[in-house]
Amino acid sequence: MTDPTPRLLPWSSHDGKPCYLAGDGTGYVSRAAxxxxxxxxxxxxxxxxxxxxxxxxxxxxxxxxHLLAVNLAAALADVHRVAESRGARLFVPGYEGVPGDEDDEGNNGEGDRGGHDCHDGRQGDGRGPQLPAEAFG
Structure with a gap:
């Protein structure tokens, strides 16, 4: 099975870079996220x-x-990050919950493989995980 798109986690590294997690969404780090x-x-x-x-x-x-605007901006940034993370995982084959993507024994994926990556590990054009083209068709 190929790995799903890495999940953008709802926290950043100590130096402000995004953190990503590879896995099927069933491990401890995924549940914490x-x-x-x-x-x-x-x-x-x-x-x-x-x-x-x-x-x-x-x-x-x-x-x-001013305080209200600061708080709203912070909350909007959090919600945007959640939406980006969830949107990137909507139609990823192999991600838990995607119907029809079981292996021969009816399992969805292999669980978190123990690592989350807190560096700018973006792929492609540097904008992070993107929805596949089929999501818009």
């Missing part, structure tokens, strides 16, 4: 409600609006 993504999405949803309340009140200081 799933939990962190869920927390990021929930935090963004809560921030949206807070932003709506602040803006509806029409009584804010420039400092409050």
């Amino acid at each position: 799933d939990r962190i993504e869920a927390e990021q999405l929930n935090a963004a949803a809560e921030l949206i409600e807070e932003a709506r309340a602040v803006l509806a009140g029409r009584r804010w200081t420039p400092g409050e609006i």
